Amino acid sequence: MMTYKEGKAKKLYWNGESETAQMEFKDAITAFNGQKQEDIKGKGLINSSISAKLFNFLNSKKIKTHYLKQVSSQVAEVKALQMIPIEVIIRNFAAGSVCERLGIEEGHKFSRPIIQFHLKNDNLNDPLLCESEILELKVLSNSDLKKIKNQTLIINWLLLHVFSQAAIDLIDMKLEFGFDTNHEIYLADELSPDNMRLWLRNTDSQNPDNFKKLDKDRYRQGLGGVLENYEFISDKLSEVLISPQDNLKTPVEINLFIYPQAGLLDPSGRTLTSSSKQLGFNEVENIKFGKCLTLKLSDLRVNLVEDLCERLLISPASESFEYEIIPSLGAV
Amino acid sequence: MRFGIISFPGSNCEQDCIYIIEEVLNQKALLLDYRTIPELNNLIDCLIIPGGFSYGDYLRAGAIAKAAPIMKSIREFAENKGLILGICNGFQILTEAGLLPGTLLSNKAARFICQDVKLKVINNKTPFTNLYFEQEIITMPIAHAMGNFTVSESELEILKANQQIVLEYENDINGSTSQIAAICNKDKNILGLMPHPERCSEKVLPSGNQGLQLFQSILKSFVNV
Numbered sequence: 039m040m041t042y043k044e045g046k047a048k049k050l051y052w053n054g055e056s057e058t059a060q061m062e063f064k065d066a067i068t069a070f071n072g073q074k075q076e077d078i079k080g081k082g083l084i085n086s087s088i089s090a091k092l093f094n095f096l097n098s099k100k101i102k103t104h105y106l107k108q109v110s111s112q113v114a115e116v117k118a119l120q121m122i123p124i125e126v127i128i129r130n131f132a133a134g135s136v137c138e139r140l141g142i143e144e145g146h147k148f149s150r151p152i153i154q155f156h157l158k159n160d161n162l163n164d165p166l167l168c169e170s171e172i173l174e175l176k177v178l179s180n181s182d183l184k185k186i187k188n189q190t191l192i193i194n195w196l197l198l199h200v201f202s203q204a205a206i207d208l209i210d211m212k213l214e215f216g217f218d219t220n221h222e223i224y225l226a227d228e229l230s231p232d233n234m235r236l237w238l239r240n241t242d243s244q245n246p247d248n249f250k251k252l253d254k255d256r257y258r259q260g261l262g263g264v265l266e267n268y269e270f271i272s273d274k275l276s277e278v279l280i281s282p283q284d285n286l287k288t289p290v291e292i293n294l295f296i297y298p299q300a301g302l303l304d305p306s307g308r309t310l311t312s313s314s315k316q317l318g319f320n321e322v323e324n325i326k327f328g329k330c331l332t333l334k335l336s337d338l339r340v341n342l343v344e345d346l347c348e349r350l351l352i353s354p355a356s357e358s359f360e361y362e363i364i365p366s367l368g369a370v
Numbered sequence: 371m372r373f374g375i376i377s378f379p380g381s382n383c384e385q386d387c388i389y390i391i392e393e394v395l396n397q398k399a400l401l402l403d404y405r406t407i408p409e410l411n412n413l414i415d416c417l418i419i420p421g422g423f424s425y426g427d428y429l430r431a432g433a434i435a436k437a438a439p440i441m442k443s444i445r446e447f448a449e450n451k452g453l454i455l456g457i458c459n460g461f462q463i464l465t466e467a468g469l470l471p472g473t474l475l476s477n478k479a480a481r482f483i484c485q486d487v488k489l490k491v492i493n494n495k496t497p498f499t500n501l502y503f504e505q506e507i508i509t510m511p512i513a514h515a516m517g518n519f520t521v522s523e524s525e526l527e528i529l530k531a532n533q534q535i536v537l538e539y540e541n542d543i544n545g546s547t548s549q550i551a552a553i554c555n556k557d558k559n560i561l562g563l564m565p566h567p568e569r570c571s572e573k574v575l576p577s578g579n580q581g582l583q584l585f586q587s588i589l590k591s592f593v594n595v
Contacts, residue, residue, distance in 0.1 A: 057541065255512030285417075302475070302520075303475060303476070303478060303518070303545060305476040305477065305479070306476060306480060309480045349432075350433065350436075350437060351429065353430055353433070353466070353473050355472070355473040355520065355521075355522075355558065356473055356475055356520065
């Protein structure tokens with residue numbers, strides 16, 4: 039198959055038509071946008087293996103991911119997607135650029151996960167994007183942006199709690215998403231220590247602040263032992279994931295917004311509009327009357343909110359809905 | 371003939387219905403509790419879902435009643451071609467439950483409307499309207515805030531093609547599509563209407579007694595079966 043794209047750490051083979059593509063993990067390791075670079079023999083193999091384990095786990099949790107199966111030890115078959123040119127970074131603890139940018143100490147635990155976006159653009163050096171800039175650049179619609187944030191929070195919750203079982207803290211990670219031909223959003227790219235920070239929790243009660251970095255920071259910061267630590271992660275994941283993660287739930291609180299459908303008569307909104315004017319608020323041109331519900335769920339299983347809306351909460355003929363997960367870290 | 375009348379929390383017309391069935395029609399009336407799952411096929415010949423404000427109209431009128439235990443019995447009764455009459459909030463419950471098409475939105479004027487209205491009988495070939503004449507103009511009272519029956523144009527065509535439109539308002543009362551006041555399902559065993567026939571089934575009443583023929587029609591269709 040022909041090479042479709044070659045990045046710093048991966049090669050993508052795709053013929054431009056097929057519904058699937060192949061993703062090969064390379065031995066190359068780079069840092070600081072390619073300024074530091076070398077080959078570590080065996081890294082491609084171990085990252086491929088870690089990524090496969092994590093994607094298989096997410097697939098078992100019915101998360102929509104591009105991962106289909108392993109073709110060889112270093113090559114995965116994935117769903118061909120229209121990639122969204124955004125890197126989604128989610129942070130549970132402070133490390134890397136955020137420490138400098140916000141003056142926060144490394145290792146600080148955030149009260150809720152922080153989501154940030156970067157535009158994938160080498161010429162501009164992958165700049166940080168705020169949400170209104172994403173909408174302005176028309177990279178994503180508002181509702182797709184909400185969906186990606188929801189997906190990111192769920193994936194983060196699941197991975198955070200899987201690693202936690204191996205006494206590893208998921209500090210932060212970078213995710214990428216793409217659309218399939220039905221405009222459904224899928225998690226893409228890789229899930230490896232190349233794009234997530236993982237710290238081995240210290241069990242030494244004398245030095246509770248001590249921990250060990252297991253991820254690419256070992257290379258960035260010249261700590262050495264990249265391959266050994268990657269192998270450690272892979273082994274720990276095998277140990278944890280050998281037991282089915284059926285008890286791992288995703289408890290969330292969500293805000294659900296119900297809107298009257300555009301074009302339909304909205305007498306309540308119209309009445310409120312005229313009442314506002316009567317009180318002297320002449321600037322009020324139009325009020326649409328919807329509802330906001332806050333739901334606390336013990337497990338946000340796939341399509342739960344959609345099914346609940348369809349069967350009870352909304353009248354599909356006259357209302358539409360959107361929801362957002364209220365970010366939380368839970369007990370880790 | 372045995373009539374079952376369901377009482378949901380917030381129903382407020384069940385006693386009126388029982389009165390009409392027992393005192394005016396001299397038939398049997400059985401009050402059904404929404405928390406039960408009775409075997410309706412053995413118990414009754416016609417089910418009435420009365421008007422009121424089930425569950426305080428929380429969420430949407432009729433929306434929460436569809437999750438009540440007795441809905442399982444109602445669906446089985448409907449599948450078995452049992453006669454079901456949904457009056458006002460009962461109509462809203464039937465559309466929410468998907469047993470009748472369309473949806474009932476807020477009145478166009480955003481007001482609660484309580485008045486006698488003139489209705490035109492569009493289809494008199496149903497178990498609920500066989501004693502009326504086609505195109506007959508009758509009077510019944512309405513009392514609702516969400517009676518604006520709404521369907522898409524394509525759904526309206528289906529309703530027309532299947533003769534599912536049973537009553538229409540003579541005037542545009544609440545914004546309903548095609549001024550529809552009552553519809554039935556394709557099989558004609560389920561009728562939903564916003565007007566209250568149980569409030570106009572005795573001569574002594576100011577709204578008259580043109581609702582009585584609706585109940586008598588049910589009786590007639592039962593006897594004829």
